[in-house]
Amino acid sequence: MAEVHDRPPEQFTLKMRRYDPESGEAPYWDQHTIELEPHRSVLEAILQARDRFDGSIGIRCSCRQAICGSCGIRVNGEPALACHTHLDAAKLGAKDGVIEIEPMGNMPVIKDLIVDMDAVHWKKIRRVTPWLLAKQPVPEREYIVPKESMVDVTQTMACIQCGACVSDCLAMEVDPGFIGPAALAKAYRFVGDPRDDQQFDRLNDLAQDPQGIFDCTHCFKCVEACPKDVNPMGQIMRLRRIATGDHHIVDKNNGERHEQAFTGLIRDNGILWEAELIPRSYGGASWFGKFAPAAGKELLNSLPTAFRGLRHRKMTISKILKPHKIPSADLKNVQAIYDKIESRPERYELNLYIVGEDEAPASSPEGEPVAASPEGSNS
């Protein structure tokens, strides 16, 4: 470490997006070259630029050690904590060596790098009732809960409310009302808490909301953005799993029906029968689903698309009417897997956050033979 810290100061050029809505002027790019040791942070660079060149640069910061979550910005287009991003790493990811600094996305800019967290992030957090609604009667002393269940919710408790995941959420980009990754991760913190009394109501609320758990596009952006490994998208998938699997909540957004339709079609055929997925997602997870009013309406709306598909031979009448199936012996084996797993009294899940990895991952991009070598010798 000493060697790293002994590296002499270098020059770094920051290209910063500036904007003061009150000025009435359009946003513009500003550029400053600062001098700092390469291991120092982008935040320190911004503060140096502010001290030396332009005292009007707006940046919010406090702890400077990735705890308070105040200094969320975009570095070279990616969300990051300014205090947690080293200058040398930022330069490596920069085009032409110039580090690009912008405010976070999906939130209005108050000034320069400061965004309005109240208007978006905190409003969404409040939306999910972010406090414990305790089971009654409250015990005289502490609650006794399984250790694993608390380790489990610790992952979402690690959130420092920096807004990085909100900034990068692709669903929110097209649907600003989406409750979003940070708030839904917070929702899991209470849904997953055995002391909470409102699991069903919380989930029903989030499932029925058109901008709730089924509005997530599964793009993994929040997983990448999070500096604390909260895995918001993973938490959203768990909310869906508990809502549909444990509480059998049928939502008006087709979330549960889509899941049942998809899972059922694979059970029936081994591979997906696309032509049936749409009507069943709208009308219900059976062949009769297409006769439900909601499915009929959607099928009618989809007719032009279907005709275009048929005209271009993307689809054929036989593919629409008859599924492609895997060989029947294999299908039976697949169905046996379904039967065995779905008949378990409780879902069996491996949560790597709780158990960790017991071995080094074996697959490497280098390309190893398909046939694995004996356990432990091919890590």
Add this chain to the structure above:
Amino acid sequence: MKVAYWPGCVSRGFTPELHGSMAKVAPLLDIELVELDRACCTGAGVIAEHNQELADTLNARTFALAQQVDGAAMMMNICSTCQGAQSECQERLDANAEYREHVNSTLAGEGLTYEKGLTNKNFLWLLVEEIGLENLRSRVKRPLTNLKVGPFYGCYIVRPRNRLGIDEEHPRDHYLDQVIEALGGTVIEYAGMRKCCGFPIITMNKEASLKQAGRHLGDAADADADCLVTPCPLCHLNLDLQQPLAEQVVSRELHMPVLHLPQLVGLALGLDPKDLGMSRHVVKPTSVIDWSTSVVAAAA
């Protein structure tokens, strides 16, 4: 190179031109495809959302079948979503011996066992890491000169980086750019190239889904792309099949052809656009066909 080949569902369903073009391109790259026709769907993330153990076991079954293919160097897929869904399951299976045993006990009835350490690569990764860009370049018969191609990566093949083995040494999130360049084309960068096509929410929030597709197509058009190329058939469905609807949602004409990766490779390797199934696209790849016709005419 012999590979255990997982074509996925959609390439045999609504994007038959993908499976077809892969079959045509493989021999030109000395890839022998042994199709895993006994395997089932990866679940595309939806089965995992329903029941994680079920998704892991179904995919472990596919991995076990791949490991039985004699002489195969690895498993290969042609669908980003399959890659992402399989990588997620494999991460859990490879991380924990006890869990792997538990999953294998379900497969035991069929006499199958998944052994940790499968290598599973999307065709894009295989192109760059196994065949190599220089090798690919040397096989090009008709360089894509002056063809402006926008890469559309989709989500499942670029995120999360750790799980997908993306690092400085393996910049897999830049491979499409590298392949387009190796084929002689011009890479067009645009805002949506690594964003979501919207397909996963098409039945839940159609407008948001189509807005995503429409915006990316519009961004690519504004950046002057002749066409897009994608390694994901689900992205193709939203970007091509649904493009006329996306046009209505974003209130603009788009006319942006979207090619599957093997189609673009096949074009540069000298195959005819029609043989690569380009007539099966909803948005006719006129720009690509015109380009191809002009190149052939110039050569004559």
